Each structure stands twice: as structure tokens, then as C-alpha cells.
Amino acid sequence: MAGLLYKELILNKKNLVYIAIGELFASFLVILPLIYQSGSEDTEYVMGFFSTFGFFMMFLIMGMMVSGIFQTDETKKWAYFICASPLTHTGQILSKYLFTLLLYITLLVWCYFLTAFLAVFNQTANFAAAFEMLWIMLFANAVEFPFIVRFGSKSGTYVKTAIGTVLILFAFEWILFGETSFLSDPEKFFALFERLSDASAMTDIFLILTAVIPYLSAGLYFLSYKLSCKLYPKGAEEYE
Amino acid sequence: MNDKKIAAKRILLFILFAYGLYWVPAGLCDLLGVLQSDAGFYLITAYAMFTPAAGSLLTRFLTKEGMKNSLLRLHFKGNVKYYLLGIFVPLIYSLISAVIAIPALNVTPGRDVLVEAGVSPIGYIAVIFFNIAVSLALFPIFLGEELGWRGYLFPHLKTIMKRPAAYIVSGIIWGVWHTPAIIDGLNFGKDYAGYPFVGILLMCLFCICTGIIFTWLTEKTNSVYPAAFAHAVNNNAAPLITGITLNSEAVLQNFAMGITGVFVVAMFCIAETAHTRKR
Numbered sequence: 001m002a003g004l005l006y007k008e009l010i011l012n013k014k015n016l017v018y019i020a021i022g023e024l025f026a027s028f029l030v031i032l033p034l035i036y037q038s039g040s041e042d043t044e045y046v047m048g049f050f051s052t053f054g055f056f057m058m059f060l061i062m063g064m065m066v067s068g069i070f071q072t073d074e075t076k077k078w079a080y081f082i083c084a085s086p087l088t089h090t091g092q093i094l095s096k097y098l099f100t101l102l103l104y105i106t107l108l109v110w111c112y113f114l115t116a117f118l119a120v121f122n123q124t125a126n127f128a129a130a131f132e133m134l135w136i137m138l139f140a141n142a143v144e145f146p147f148i149v150r151f152g153s154k155s156g157t158y159v160k161t162a163i164g165t166v167l168i169l170f171a172f173e174w175i176l177f178g179e180t181s182f183l184s185d186p187e188k189f190f191a192l193f194e195r196l197s198d199a200s201a202m203t204d205i206f207l208i209l210t211a212v213i214p215y216l217s218a219g220l221y222f223l224s225y226k227l228s229c230k231l232y233p234k235g236a237e238e239y240e
Numbered sequence: 241m242n243d244k245k246i247a248a249k250r251i252l253l254f255i256l257f258a259y260g261l262y263w264v265p266a267g268l269c270d271l272l273g274v275l276q277s278d279a280g281f282y283l284i285t286a287y288a289m290f291t292p293a294a295g296s297l298l299t300r301f302l303t304k305e306g307m308k309n310s311l312l313r314l315h316f317k318g319n320v321k322y323y324l325l326g327i328f329v330p331l332i333y334s335l336i337s338a339v340i341a342i343p344a345l346n347v348t349p350g351r352d353v354l355v356e357a358g359v360s361p362i363g364y365i366a367v368i369f370f371n372i373a374v375s376l377a378l379f380p381i382f383l384g385e386e387l388g389w390r391g392y393l394f395p396h397l398k399t400i401m402k403r404p405a406a407y408i409v410s411g412i413i414w415g416v417w418h419t420p421a422i423i424d425g426l427n428f429g430k431d432y433a434g435y436p437f438v439g440i441l442l443m444c445l446f447c448i449c450t451g452i453i454f455t456w457l458t459e460k461t462n463s464v465y466p467a468a469f470a471h472a473v474n475n476n477a478a479p480l481i482t483g484i485t486l487n488s489e490a491v492l493q494n495f496a497m498g499i500t501g502v503f504v505v506a507m508f509c510i511a512e513t514a515h516t517r518k519r
Contacts, residue, residue, distance in 0.1 A: 002313070109380050116283040131374055204363040211366040214373035 292388020
């Protein structure tokens with residue numbers, strides 16, 4: 001397994017450089033509070049918003065790039081070779097899933113250090129947002145990966161694009177016909193953000209939801225791995 | 241040079257790196273006033289957790305020991321129960337501590353903590369599970385410590401002394417390593433009798449007991465990961481359980497009471513190890 005993980009590291013070198021560049025840019029959003037230091041309460045919410053948005057972007061970038069991990073060895077020869085090796089295709093799939101998970105965990109540790117770094121300057125970053133984003137992205141990848149394994153990374157990308165398009169259409173419909181007055185009024189917007197970030201105002205249902213999401217995503221990720229193992233031999237038949 | 245001398249030399253070099261990489265920057269920051277706030281010291285502590293791993297890597301490199309016996313392999317097959325134990329053992333010993341604390345200190349469970357947190361008992365349980373998930377996701381930080389203490393120090397100590405002595409010595413080395421954080425009040429605050437020596441002594445006792453448990457997990461799996469999980473849950477989620485029965489202001493008393501549960505589980509680990517070795 002260690003060898004397969006090392007193979008992933010070597011094959012995805014370029015991909016990892018792109019991810020690192022993207023993450024550095026997104027990290028800049030998180031440390032913006034240092035540039036706009038101020039003691040006023042309003043500014044604190046703006047800062048909290050920036051860190052939440054920064055963490056959101058960081059995980060989104062990672063989520064978009066990790067599907068490339070499957071693209072690196074989509075060839076029939078490799079598929080036949082790995083199926084005949086002692087590790088079999090389950091080892092191959094496990095290495096992809098583990099590598100993805102390791103990338104996300106590395107990013108979370110980076111977010112942890114960013115949060116600690118900001119705390120030195122008495123600025124707070126919403127680390128809980130980073131943590132929840134980790135599981136949301138894992139959830140999305142758990143849905144996406146079996147498609148990639150069965151139909152190839154191109155088709156997998158089509159599925160992801162289709163889901164994204166549906167979500168964007170919903171967002172457009174909401175912007176056109178929904179209640180969006182708070183978006184044009186900064187005071188209302190930050191009041192809403194304050195309410196959502198206020199730990200003392202969290203209801204039991206919200207607390208239970210935030211606690212359940214990680215376990216649910218982890219379970220789904222494991223099921224997704226099992227499903228991908230079943231789909232791999234069929235998918236490999238369609239490789240070039 | 242015989243094996244024992246070589247091991248002793250390596251241990252000394254490791255301690256020098258593990259302590260030096262933490263104590264020197266922490267001391268400098270404190271002296272220069274660069275990181276005066278608690279938050280500042282929090283960052284130093286987060287960095288410090290990687291210094292035992294860095295110490296073991298540097299020692300391995302300088303003594304040309306290589307990466308053999310680094311316990312970095314998962315050994316997941318057949319050891320799932322120990323991985324699960326790694327997650328749940330800190331919760332078990334915290335529960336034991338809490339059960340002992342209720343009659344011993346005559347406290348009402350949940351008196352302070354729930355009011356302070358402003359949540360219902362169900363909400364509090366959700367918070368505990370949330371913290372367990374956070375701990376597991378942040379395990380690489382704790383892996384930094386475990387690679388040093390369990391992955392390097394204990395196996396080398398075992399070659400120059402008997403197992404019980406190795407438990408105690410490794411616990412003391414690990415406990416004293418926390419001194420800068422204790423002096424800064426990160427663990428117990430500064431407002432207690434015998435500051436900071438009583439704090440250091442308590443930390444050593446705690447590290448000896450938890451060290452026995454973490455070593456047991458490491459030896460059962462031949463891997464440091466279960467110990468890293470246990471360490472992560474111990475630091476982030478377990479205090480929420482012991483804290484529910486105790487006075488939130490008496491931090492040192494809470495910690496001392498917390499050791500009782502750890503001691504019970506550590507004794508079980510010693511008995512189990514002795515039984516297995518006899519067989």
C-alpha cells in the first residue's frame with residue numbers, strides 16, 4: 001500500500017503543485033483580517049465571514065482537483081497489471097481513496113495552523129467551517145468517485161458538471177424569485193451571518209446535525225470505496 | 241560499543257532534539273514577548289507537538305539508524321478492534337474518572353458545564369461526538385508526538401532497562417517536556433499552590449499512566465496510529481466527559497481526579513501485557 005501511495009504522489013506531482021498554488025491564494029482570504037485589524041464589532045463579523053469564505057474556497061479547490069487522481073492511470077495495461085498483482089484492484093482503489101483523504105486531512109491541519117496563527121493577533125477564524133467543509137467535500141467525492149471508476153474521469157466530470165449546473169439553476173431561481181433583500185443590505189447580511197456563527201444560539205438539532213455529518217460522510221465514503229471496488233473491473237474494460 | 245550504550249546515546253540525542261526544538265523557541269518567544277497572549281502560546285504548542293517526531297527523525301538520520309522499526313505502517317488487518325479502542329479508551333477512562341469523582345467530591349453531574357455551555361444534555365453529547373470527529377481529523381498533529389514518544393523513546397528505553405522502569409522514565413521525560421506550557425498556564429492556569437512544580441508533577445503522573453495505555457495500543461498493533469488517535473481524543477473530547485462532573489474553576493483538581501480513571505485503565509493494560517508475555 002505504501003508503494004501505491006508513493007506512486008500516487010509521483011503521478012500527481014503536477015496536480016499537487018496546482019492545488020498548493022490555489023490553496024495559497026485561498027489562504028490569503030483567511031489572513032485578510034490581519035490587514036483590516038479593527039476592534040469594532042461590525043469588522044469582526046466581516047473578518048469571520050472572510051475566514052469562512054476562505055476555508056470554503058480552500059476545500060472547494062481541493063474537491064475540484066482531487067478527481068484528477070483517478071485520471072492518472074486510466075489505461076487498460078495498468079488495470080490488468082494491478083488486477084493480477086497481489087494487491088488486486090481493491091488495493092488500487094483503496095490507495096486512491098486514502099490519498100484523497102490524506103490530502104483533505106493535510107489541508108485541515110493547514111487550516112488549523114492558519115486559525116492558530118490568526119489567534120496570535122487576536123483574530124478569530126471559523127475553523128468549524130473548515131471542518132464541516134471537509135466532510136461535505138468528502139460526501140461529494142463519495143458520490144462522484146464510483147461514477148469516475150465505472151465510466152472514466154471524463155464521464156465522471158460530466159456527472160459533476162450536471163450536478164453543479166442543477167445547483168446553479170436552483171441558485172438562479174432563488175436569486176430571481178426568492179427573498180434576497182438581505183444580500184443588498186450589508187447590515188442584514190452580517191446580522192444573519194452573526195446568528196449563524198453564534199455558538200450560544202445553536203439549537204440541539206443544529207448541534208446534532210453538525211455532529212452527525214462527519215460520521216455520515218465517513219460511512220458514505222467507505223460505502224463508496226466498496227462500490228468502486230465492485231465497479232472497477234467493468235470500468236477498466238472501457239479504458240483505452 | 242555494545243547495544244545498550246548505543247541505545248543510551250540515541251536516547252540522549254533524541255531528548256536533546258525533542259526538548260531543544262520546543263523549549264528554545266518557546267523560551268525565546270516568552271523572553272522577547274513576541275507571543276504574549278495565550279493564543280500565541282497555543283500556536284507554539286501546536287508547533288511543539290511535531291518536535292518529538294522531528295527529534296526522532298534527526299536522531300535516526302544522525303546516528304545512521306534508518307527508518308527501521310519506525311512503527312509507521314498501519315497493520316490495519318486484524319487490528320481494527322485496537323484502532324477502535326484507540327478512539328474509545330480515552331472516553332472510557334474519562335467516564336471511570338467521572339464515576340469516581342461523583343461520590344468522592346460530592347458533586348452533581350452537569351451542574352456547571354451545561355449552564356456554562358448553554359446547551360441541553362443531548363446537545364452536549366452531540367458536542368462530544370463532534371469533538372471526537374475533530375480529534376480524529378486532526379490526528380497528524382498528535383502523530384507528531386506519538387512518533388517520538390511511542391515510536392522512538394519507549395522501544396529504545398526498553399533495551400537499556402526493564403519494562404516497568406521504561407514506563408516510568410518515558411512518562412517522566414514526556415511529562416517534563418510539557419514544562420513551558422505549564423509555566424505559561426496553558427494546562428492548569430497559574431493560580432494554584434506550588435505553581436508550577438505541582439503542575440509538572442501532576443503532568444508527569446498523568447503521562448506515566450497514559451503512556452502505559454498508549455504503549456499498550458502501539459505494541460498490540462505494531463503501529464503508532466491507534467496511540468495517535470487516543471492522544472487526539474484524550475486532548476479534545478475526553479475533558480468534556482470529566483469536566484461534566486467537576487467544578488469548572490478547579491482545573492488542577494479536575495486534572496488530578498481525571499488521573500484516577502487513567503490509572504485504572506493503565507493497570508488493566510499492565511496486567512494484560514504481563515498475561516500475554518507469560519503465555
